[in-house]
Amino acid sequence: MAQQTLFEKYGGFSKVSKIVLAFYDTLLDSDEIGPFFDDIDMSRMVDHQTKFVASLLGGPASYSDKQLHQLHNHLDIRDAHFDELKDVLKETLSDHGVEPGDVDIVLQEFEQRRSQIVGSPHVD
Amino acid sequence: MSIEAINEQLLRAIGVGVALLDRASLNFHFHNDTFEEWFGAQVGVNSLPDVFEGLDVAALNAGLDESSRYTAEIKHKKKRRNMVIAVEFTAASEGEQQLVVLVCQNITRIRELESMIDSYSMMVERNTREIKREKEQVEKLLLNIMPRSVYEEFKAFGVVTPQLYDPISVLMLDFVGFTDMVASADPSVTVTELNDIYSAFDRIGEQFGCERIKTIGDAYITVAGLPDPMPDHAKAVANTAIRFIRYLERRNKSHPHQWHCRIGLASGAVVGSVVGIQKYVYDIFGPAVNLATRLQEFSEPMQISVQDDVAKTLREEFEIDSLGERDIRGFSTQEIWRLNDSKRELSPAKA
Numbered sequence: 001m002a003q004q005t006l007f008e009k010y011g012g013f014s015k016v017s018k019i020v021l022a023f024y025d026t027l028l029d030s031d032e033i034g035p036f037f038d039d040i041d042m043s044r045m046v047d048h049q050t051k052f053v054a055s056l057l058g059g060p061a062s063y064s065d066k067q068l069h070q071l072h073n074h075l076d077i078r079d080a081h082f083d084e085l086k087d088v089l090k091e092t093l094s095d096h097g098v099e100p101g102d103v104d105i106v107l108q109e110f111e112q113r114r115s116q117i118v119g120s121p122h123v124d
Numbered sequence: 125m126s127i128e129a130i131n132e133q134l135l136r137a138i139g140v141g142v143a144l145l146d147r148a149s150l151n152f153h154f155h156n157d158t159f160e161e162w163f164g165a166q167v168g169v170n171s172l173p174d175v176f177e178g179l180d181v182a183a184l185n186a187g188l189d190e191s192s193r194y195t196a197e198i199k200h201k202k203k204r205r206n207m208v209i210a211v212e213f214t215a216a217s218e219g220e221q222q223l224v225v226l227v228c229q230n231i232t233r234i235r236e237l238e239s240m241i242d243s244y245s246m247m248v249e250r251n252t253r254e255i256k257r258e259k260e261q262v263e264k265l266l267l268n269i270m271p272r273s274v275y276e277e278f279k280a281f282g283v284v285t286p287q288l289y290d291p292i293s294v295l296m297l298d299f300v301g302f303t304d305m306v307a308s309a310d311p312s313v314t315v316t317e318l319n320d321i322y323s324a325f326d327r328i329g330e331q332f333g334c335e336r337i338k339t340i341g342d343a344y345i346t347v348a349g350l351p352d353p354m355p356d357h358a359k360a361v362a363n364t365a366i367r368f369i370r371y372l373e374r375r376n377k378s379h380p381h382q383w384h385c386r387i388g389l390a391s392g393a394v395v396g397s398v399v400g401i402q403k404y405v406y407d408i409f410g411p412a413v414n415l416a417t418r419l420q421e422f423s424e425p426m427q428i429s430v431q432d433d434v435a436k437t438l439r440e441e442f443e444i445d446s447l448g449e450r451d452i453r454g455f456s457t458q459e460i461w462r463l464n465d466s467k468r469e470l471s472p473a474k475a
Contacts, residue, residue, distance in 0.1 A: 013244055020240060021233075028205050035204070042206040042232075046239035051247065060247045 005058030006102055015096070016053055023092045024049045032084040036075055056089075056106050068116040075119070082118050086110060141228030145172055147188070147215065148222065150181070159228060162202060162209070172226075176200070176211070188215045188224065197231075208235045270398060270406035271335055271351040278398060289408075290393035292349030293357040293434065295334065295365055296416035297325075300384040300425045302342035309381065317381055318342065321372070328367045332360040337408055345416075347408065350396060358437040361389050365428045366465045372426070388419030389463065390431040411455075418452045419460060428463040435461035442466065 007016060024046060028034055037045055051061040063071075086107060093103045125133075135142055141159035143152055150172040160167055163175050173181050176198050187194030192215035200207045210229045217223060266275050270284075278284050299305075306314050325344055326336050333354055334346040346364065349357035365387045376382045392412030398404050419429040435444050443466035449459050 017237075017240055017244070021236065024236070028203070038204045042208075042236065043239035043242070046236050047243035050240050050243040054244070054247065060244075060251045 006098075006106065007054060007057040007059035009102070010057070010096075010098060013054075013059075016057060016059065017050075019092060019096045019098075020046075020049050020053045022095065023053060023088065026088050026092060027085075030084065030088065033081055033088070036077070036081075056109050065113070065116050068113055072117045073119065077118050079114075079118055082114055139230075141209070141226075141230070143167075143226040143228075145213075145224040145226055146222070147224050150224070153223070162207065162228070162230070163200065164202075179211075184213060188213060205232070207232045266404075269404065271396075273351045274396070274398065274406060284398040284406075286395050286397035287351075288393060288395050289350045289353075291357065291391050292347050292354075292394055292412065293361040293389060293391045294394070294408075294412045294416040295329075295346045295348075295361040295368075296388045296390075296413070296420045297344040297346075297365075297368060297385050298387075298420050299342040300386060305381065314381070317379075317383070321375070321383060324371055325368055328371060329364050332364045334360055334364050337406070345408075345413070347394070350394070350408070358389070358391055358434045359441065362428075362430070362434075362438050362442055362463055365389060365463065366467075369426050369428070369465065370467075384425040386420045386423035386425060387428040388416040388421070388423060388430075389428060389434050390415035390419055391434050391437075415452070415455060418455065422447065422450060422460060423462075430461040430463045432459045432461065435459075435463075438463065 010016065010019075027049070028037060040048075051063070053059075054061040055063055089110060090103055090107060093106060094100070098106070136156045137158075138156065139158055141156065141162055143155035143159050145152055152167060152170075152172070155163075155167050167175055173179060177200070179196065179198055184194045184196075194213040196211050198209050198211055200209055208231050210231050212227045212229075214225045214227075215222070216225050263275075266278070270278065274284055322339055322344060325346070329336055329346045332348065334348045335350055336344070336346045338345055346361070347357075348354055348360035348364075354360060368385065368387065372383050372385060376384075390412045392410060392415065394408040394410035394412050396406065396408045399407050415431055419431060423429045429447065430438065430444065438444055443464040444461045445464065447460045447462050449457055451457050452460075
């Protein structure tokens with residue numbers, strides 16, 4: 001039998017939706033990462049966060065590395081941004097009762113995608 | 125504190141944006157704290173069209189003139205959050221003064237939730253489609269190894285009850301010198317050719333209502349009368365057998381590898397069932413299967429040996445010759461027959 005995903009363990013969409021919205025709120029308020037979303041349509045932004053959280057928790061969405069790269073490579077995302085988002089993710093998950101061990105698993109999943117999301121270093 | 129003062133406090137603190145406008149100029153007379161929180165401190169200075177970007181002022185005026193009411197949804201960007209606000213205008217008057225009461229509800233969260241549900245349901249629907257496709261492929265695979273009616277039973281009950289089919293006819297085909305072929309030629313080429321031939325056999329058998337049961341290496345077994353009874357089961361396998369040989373003869377003319385087969389035909393009862401728990405195989409068991417195997421061994425290359433009972437049925441329509449009485453291992457001594465392809469000898473017109 002397939003192993004239970006974190007998505008299932010934490011109550012499926014009804015619970016994960018709350019994580020998504022909290023994550024979305026925090027991101028918009030963040031002065032570090034928020035500006036990336038300045039000109040993004042709300043429904044696209046929500047769509048993106050829903051898929052993002054679902055895929056990290058093993059829910060019904062997954063992005064291939066190539067897709068992730070395509071979605072982010074036009075943005076000037078630095079390691080500092082990635083780290084900030086990682087912190088936001090960690091806090092949001094912890095606030096919603098995700099066990100520390102599981103938070104670590106999610107963060108590791110996230111970390112694995114760093115190279116697809118953070119742009120190659122360039123000289124300003 | 126007077127009632128008026130309490131009312132004003134409430135109006136200011138309430139989580140709904142409230143404002144009072146001049147009907148003619150659409151300038152603000154009053155707005156509460158919530159309204160200011162959403163639209164900023166400049167609200168009191170600017171007139172309404174400057175605050176609500178994208179508001180259709182002409183439609184607002186028309187609505188107020190006709191029904192004293194107008195509702196709309198406006199988008200407003202606060203910091204970087206896109207707010208969606210449902211606004212309702214109601215015409216009012218205070219003495220000589222014409223006013224408009226404006227009530228604003230923040231429906232941003234509702235819209236965000238709707239977007240999230242859209243996003244999620246699209247993911248789920250896509251997954252559902254994928255699962256359905258996979259299920260169809262599994263079904264197709266299982267239908268390759270068992271008849272549909274058996275599959276339906278298997279799906280409904282999880283098990284298949286062994287079932288007796290009587291009478292049916294069995295066609296057993298075996299290739300001559302297959303082992304040597306595999307050893308001498310490139311085995312993968314041989315197996316690829318075998319696959320082509322089996323596929324052709326499947327199509328030929330299908331035309332006559334035969335159901336292929338299995339192949340074991342170079343042996344091919346197909347039956348008629350299973351799972352649905354068929355009155356002409358013997359004729360069906362005879363027709364199939366003749367066309368197998370025609371197919372191989374034609375194929376041999378254009379291919380470097382020569383394929384020769386022996387065929388045995390027998391009728392009788394068989395029991396059909398799914399065997400195995402993890403690795404299912406649909407198989408048939410019974411004397412007819414064994415007899416067809418033995419008869420096949422009596423055949424010369426590219427010939428068809430037929431059981432006595434079957435020969436009696438075929439006699440009217442097919443050309444058969446006696447091969448005399450033979451001892452058949454596991455069976456009584458009995459006369460066996462050879463089935464010939466009468467196509468070339470007979471004139472096309474039927475007698």
